[in-house]
Amino acid sequence: MVKFKEWLIKNMTVLIAGAIGAFVFITIYGTKILNPCYTDWLMSGGDLSQHYLGWKMYRNGDWTFPIGLTDQLAYPYYTSVIFTDSIPVFAVFFKLISPILPNDFQYFGFWGIFCFILQGMLSAKILQKFLRKKSFILLGTAFFILSPIHIWRMFAHTALAAHWLILLAIYPIVYYEEKFYKSKNAVLIYGLLGILCSSIHLYFMPIVGMVLCGFLLVSMVKSKKIFESLLPLFSFLSMGIITVYLLGGFASHASAGGLGHYSFNLNSFFNPMGWSIFLKDLKTYTTGQYEGFAYLGLGVLFLLFVTLLHAVSEIHFSSVKLNKEMAAGQIEKIAYTLIVLLSLMAAVSPTISFGEHLLAKVPIPAAIEKIWSIFRASGRLVWPAVYFLVLFAICGDRVFVDRCSTLPANQPEKLGRRIDLKLLILAFCILLQVIDLSDRFKSIHNRFATEVQYQSMLSDPFWEEAMKEEKIEHFIFTKPGDQALLYSITELASNHQIDIGDFYFARGIKNGTIQETLNEAWSNPRDDNLYLFTQKEERLRAARFKGNLYHADDIFIGYTGELNAQKMTEQEVRDLLFIDVTFQDKKYMKGDGEDKDGIRYLEPGGLSYGPYVAAPKGIYKVTVLGKGLQSANVFCHYNNGSTPIDIYNLKQSNERIEFELNAVEDIPNLEVLIQNRSDSQIQIENIWITVWDDDRREVE
Template sequence: MQSVLNYWKKHNVWILGALVGNITFICIFGVHVLNVTYTDWLLGGGDITQNYLGWCFFRNSDWFFPLGLMDNASYPNPVSVIFTDSVPLFAVLFKMLRAVLPGEFQYFGIWSMLCMGAQGAFGALLIFHYVKKKAEAVVGSLLFVITPIMLGQMSLNMALGAQWLILLSLYLGIYRLEITKKKYMISWGIVGLLAGSIQLYFVPMCGFILLSFLLADVIQRRKYTRDLWAFLSYIGTAVGTVALLGGFSHKHLPDISLLGQSSFNLNGLLNPQGWSQVLTSLPVYGVNSSEGLAFPGTGILLTLAVGTVAWLLHLIYRIFVKRDKESLQIQWSWEENGVAYLVLVVISVLVAVSPKAAYGSDLIWNLDLPNWLYSLWQRIGSCGRFIWPVVYLVILGSVVWMEKKMPWETMAAVLLVIFGILQIYDGKWQLMQRQVQFGTDFIYESRLEDEKWEEWAEEDDLKHMVFVSYMLDDEELMYSLSIYAAQNNMTVNYFNYSCQTIRSLAAEHLQEEMNNVQADTLYIYKAAEEDKCFNPKMEYVEVDGVIVGKVK
C-alpha cells in the first residue's frame, strides 16, 4: 500500500493531467466510440472513413515484407498502410491478432482517447516544470487538450491526434541535461519509432524540436555530444520504422496543388477560423487554409493578456510607488531553453509559411527557390501543420507567464479554471458539432441498395473491383463501393490514399486491365459514361447510379 501511495505522490501530476484529457474526450466524443465493434461512426465520409477503410483493407491483405504493405487497396500494386493514415502502429499490432478479432472491429475510439489522455499528461508535466505547482499544472493541462488544432485534427484525421508527440519532444528537450546520455538517446529513439509508425508529419516536426535543442547547445557553447547521439538515434529509428512499414517501397510524386494552399497564414495566431464566437474570423488565402490553423484559443489569449497586465501593474508600482529607478532598465536573460525555443519558432514558421507567404487573403511573397528546395516543400504538402510546435509554446508560455506574475499564490489556478471554461464556452459550437458527429448513434446507409450487390457478394469467384471511371470526385460513391469491397474481401484498383505515385500507377495499369478483362472482376463505370461500355466480352447492368460490367 505504501508503494502505491509513493508512486501516486511522485506521479500524480501527469496522472491527473491524463485524467483531465480522458474526461474531456468523454464529454466531447462520448463513450460509444470506445466500443470496438461499433464501426458505423467511421463510415460517414471524410478522412476518418479513409482511415478506417485503410485498416479494413490492411487487415484483409496477406502479409508482405515490408510489414506495412497491402495489395488489395491498389491491386495489383502494393501500397503502405502509412498512406491511409490508419495509425500503422495499431494497424500492424491488431493485424497480428486478426484471427481472434470480431468481424467488425475498430481501434480508432481507443486511440483517440489515449491521445487526449497523453496530451493532458504531457501538458501538465510541461507546466509543472516551470511553475512547480500541481494545481496550476493540472488545471492548465486542459488548455492543451481543448486547443483548436488538437480537436480540429482529431475529428478529421485520427492519426494527427498524436500531437502529444510534440509535447513529449519538448519535455525531453527540457530535461536533456538532467538524464544520462544513454537514457536520452534511447528516449529519442522511442520517439522516432512512434513518429514513424503513427503519422509521417510528426517525423520532421519532432526532429525540428530535437534539432532546436541541439543548435541551442551549440550556440550557448554547451556540451552537445548527447544531442548528436540522440539525433542519430531519432533519425535511425524513424527512418528504419518507415522503411519497415513500406514507406520507401515506391517513389513519391509531390502534390503540387497543396503548396501555398495549406500554409500558415501570418494572421494565424489571431485568426479563429470559426473557433470563436467573440473574435471574428479573418480573411485567409488558399482553398485548404484550415491546415494552417494556429489559433490557440480565447482562453489562452486571455491568459497572456492578464499576465501582461499583471506585469505592467507591478512595473508601475515599482516605478511610481517604490521609486525603484532600476525598474526602468530593460533586462533580458535567456532562461533555461529560451534559445532553443527561439530556434524552434524560426524553423517552424519558415517551414509552415512556405515559399508562398500570405497575410489574410493577400499573397505577400512568392519566393523563387532552387528546384530541389521547391520540390521539397511540395513533398511536405500541408506545411501549415508545422506551426503546431509554436502554438504549443504560446500555450505553455502564456500559462507560465501569468502564473509568475500573479501576486497571490492560488490566483493563477482560479484564473486558469475560469479561462478554460471561457474557452470551452467560446468554442461551444465547434464542440457541439463534434458531440453530434461522434456522440450520437450513427447508422451507416450504403448507396448500394440494389439486390444485385448481394448476388455478386455471394459469388465466390468474384475477387476484384476495378474503377474504370474516375471516382475520387464523388467521395460518397467511392466510399460506398470501397466499403462493399472491403466487407466482401474484394480488392480495388485504387483508393483515396495520400500517395500520388500509386494513383499514377493505377491509372497506367487500367488500360492493360481493360485490354484483358477477367471473369473474377467487377468493372465500375459512372452512369454518365455509358459510351465506355462497349467491350463485346462483357455484359453491363446499371444499378444505383453506376454501370457494372462483368465478363459474360
C-alpha cells in the same frame, strides 16, 4: 505494494491530468465511439472513412515485407498503410491479433481517448517543472487539452491528433538537467519519437524535428560535446527512416502540389475560422490556409495578454546584460525561442501573407521545392509555436522572463495574494476558453454522441447475388468522382475479401500506373474480375465490354461469366453507344455565357469544353447542334487538354457541326472544345457522340 503507493502519490497530479483528458474527450465525443464493434460512425464519408477502410483492406491482405504494404487497395500494386492515414502503428498491431477480433472492429475511438489522456499527462509533467501548486498545474493542463488545433484534428485528420508527440519532444528540454544530460537517455527518447512519428503520421517528423533542434542547442551549450549532442538527431532520423521502410513508405506514391497554398497565415493565432462565438472569422490569402489553423482560443489569448503585461512590467531593462555568459545561463529560453521561430518560418513559407494580402513569396530552388512538397501542408508546422505560446501564457510571468525585482522578505502576504489572483485568472480563462469554443463542442458532440446507421450506396440485391460467385477476386474500376460511392464499393469489397484497383490515398500512385493496369484489364477480361463502370461518362466503355453486362444502382457491371441476375438486353447495350450531352449550371464553360433550359448560350470569345467521356480505342462520330455554329472553332483533346486528337470529315453549318475522330488508344477523358470566334452569341443545344465501326457506320 509500498513502492506502488509511493509511485501513485508521486505521480498523482499527472494521473489526474490524464483523467481530465479522458473526461474532456467523453464530454465532447460521448462514449458510443469507444465501442470497438460500432463502425457505422466511421462510414459517414470524408477522411474518417478513408482511415477506417484503409485499415480494413490492410487487415484483409496477406502479410508482406515490408509489413505495411498491401495489394488490396490498388491491385496489383502494393501500397502502404501510411498513405491511408490509418495510424499505421495501430493498424499493424491489430492486424497481428486480427484472428481473435470480430469482423467489424475499429480502434479509432480508443485512439481518440488515448490522445486526450496523453495530452493531459504530458502537459502536466511539463508544467510541474514551472509551477509548484498542483491546482495551477491541473488548471494549466486544461489549456493544452482544450487546444482547438488538437480537437479539430481529432476525427478530421485522425492520426494528426497525436499532439502529445510534440509535448513528448519538449519534455527532454524541460528536464535536461534532471534526466537528459546523459546522451543515452536523449538518444532513447528521440529514437522512440522517430519510431512513433513515422508510424503515426509523417508530418510529425519535421514538427518534432524542429523541437529536437532546440534540444540540440541546449545540449551543445551545456555539455560542450558536439558529437555526443548530435547522437539524438542520428537516432531520431535513423529510427524514422527504418520505420518508414518497414511500413512500405518508400513505395510508388507521387508527391503532391500545393506548397504555399496550404501555408500559415500571420493572422491565424487569432483567426477562429468558425471556432469562436465571440470573434469574427478573418480573411485568408488562399482557401487552403485552413491547414495553418492555429486559433489559440479566447481564454488563452486573454491569458497571454495578461502574462505579457505582467512579465514585461517586471523587467528592469537597465540591468539586462547581453553577453556570452548571460546567453549560456538562459539557453533553455533561447532554445524555446529558436523553436518558435523555426516553426513560424517553416509554416508561413514560401507564401507569406497576412489576411487576404500577400506580403512576400520566397523563391526556392526546384529541387528543394520537390522535397518540401512532400510536406505541402506547411501550415501544420506551426503547432510547436502554438504550444510554446500556451506554455508561456500559463507560466511566462514566473519562469520565461527573469524577474529583476522581488518582493521584500517581510511581505510574504503580497506573494500569497498574487498567487491567489493567478489562480483566479487561470480559472476565469479556462471558463472563457470553454464558452468561446462551446458552439463547436456542441456540434462535435451532436455528431459523434448520436448513434448512426450506415447506408451503402449499393442497395440493389444484385450485389449480394454477385458476391456469391467465388471466382471474383478483384473489382476493376476507374475511381469514381463521388467519394461516397468509392467508399461503398470498398466496403463491399472488404466484406467479401475482394481487392480493388484504386482508392483515395493521401499521396496518389504515380501518374499513369493505375491507368495502364485498367487498360490492360479492359482489353483482356478475366473471370476473376468484376468490372464496374461507375460514371455516366463510362457508358461507351461499358457498351464495348467483351462479356455480359448488368445494371445496378446506376452502375454498369461487366463479367465474362454468368451471374445470378438479369443481364442487359442487346437494345439496352446499343443505347449506351450514344452519348447525349446537355448543359446546365455553366459546367465546363469558360468566359461569358449562360445555360438555360439545357441550352448553352456562348458569348464572343467564350469556350465550351467537356464532357470528359471515357472512349475506348475506335472511331467516333461527333455531332453538335445549335445556332450560329458556322462561326465556331472546334477541337478535341484528352488528358486535360494536353493531348490533341485529329478530326476528320468536318462539316460545318449554321445549325450543325459534324466530324469524326479516330481514337488510336483508350481515351479516359475525351473532351470536345467549341470556341465562339464571332462577334455575336452562339447557341449549343446538344452534343452527340456515337460509336462507328471501321466502315464509318453507326454500330448496331
